[in-house]
Amino acid sequence: MISFSSIFKKLTQNKARLVRRLAFLQVITGILFGFWALFYSVFEGESKAYMMVAFISITPFFDLAYLVLSSRKNEEIYASQTWRLVPIKESTLLFANLFSAIVDGLYLVVLQIGMIAIAGLPVITTNGFWKTTFKNFGSIGEGKLWQEAHLTDLACSVILLILIAIFIYVAISSVNFTGKVVSDFLPEKISKMVYFLVVVALTCVGLIVLINVYWFVLNSLTGFLQNGMFLTTLSRDALEVKSNLSSNYLTMLAIFIVDLILIAINIVLLNKYHEAKI
Template sequence: MTSFNTLFNRMFQEKSKSVYLIFLIQAFASLCFTIIGFVSENGTPEFVNGKDTSSVNVIVAFLAVFAVMMLITSFIADFVYWIISSIKNEKINRSQTWRLIPVTDTKFLLSNFGTAFLTYIWLGILEAVTIIVTLLPMLSDQDVRKAIGQASIHLSARDWQEMLASLGLIILIGYAWYAIVSLLNLASRSIIDFLPGGSSKVLTFIIRVVVIIAIIWILGHAASIIFSVLGEFSPFAVNNYDIDYATTLLQFLVFDVVITLIDIFLLNKFVEAKQN
């Protein structure tokens, strides 16, 4: 049997190729936008701090504008990879090459969903590092250093709790997205594979639409039941403030587990792999 770590690393490496491609395209597009902006602008770049205005080195200003462009294009790049990673997940689920790897369906799906989410985070890290590095030369400007020095940020224990809870919620929601997409695809594929003439594009489209509507309706009702039940029970909450976060995290955790179990069942019992 192949270990989970080995499978996880192989999937991560495979999906990272799309991350690097999207990141390079994003960086190139940001560079082009920056050059166009500088060519179209007349005059020397300036830094404005209140009523004070001072000239900024052209290279420093160029890097700062590039950082801003990277930030703007990151929303598009992240959305594109969000879609691409979902499609990639379903291709792997149906790939005969990947399915022949000696590993349990549980490990296979967890690795598939986990690597998709982590590569998504990896893209965000690459973007953040690029933005921070290109903004560092701005520290050479005295006015910028003065403005940063005047800024003060104080985080209380409750603020840290909110940040950690929000991070956990983002992880669970991100995982839920990939699990739900797989559920929709595996459920519709399970029906199509067992119907005569299932290869018909029209029939396939109709079945997918019906299955998607049905599953969304079922998930909506199931989620409302789970959330209402768990909302009455949060054993590790210590006060009203904690109950909101603890219960919400528990609700999404249970929701993710249920959807994953259904995905595993469909993948193991009904969905056949196909040749690449």
């Protein structure tokens, strides 16, 4: 049997190519968008900040693109006979596939932070930038940044986002596996149509659930930040959100339990019903 570390390394390298392509595309897009914004005066402020603002503006779109493309790659791996014939347990393959997508997602975030920092060098190196920063962010300007910082809350915010990412990956796999299980027990003529209908129905249910928990998760995340290092830098509207650390940790626990349930379901479906294709 191949070890978890070996298969995890291979899958991470496989998805790292996707990350590098997206990063390269983001660099090209950011530069073109920055010059376009500068030419048409799209952003307010000094011209030195245009490139940095351009990179910040397009970053969420490339994060979303990675989420979609990596989810698709995950499903291709589950359906690939090449990967499924590897002497490894289905549960090990599932965890390696899932966590390699998370690790490479963090790799993309690190690259994006580097892009933004490099694009912002012309403005970051000016005295005016730091004077404005000190003026607008009270705790930093007063030298109380580390007094206000609650690293535990910041770490919990990152963990919460990772748990949500895991939920998205395993939910997509659950929808895909369930659709194929249902369609495989039906005649071939209608199996594709039934698979499509099942996927659409489960996706609609998932979207309804996500819409209902959106504000709850957003408020919990804001609560982490409000009790942490950004306490004195949030806007008044954000400060109106009442923070309750107990409910924040409860949110994390609830998402963690849902993730475990979906992972367990996926392991059963992958092991007993999900057939690989050539």
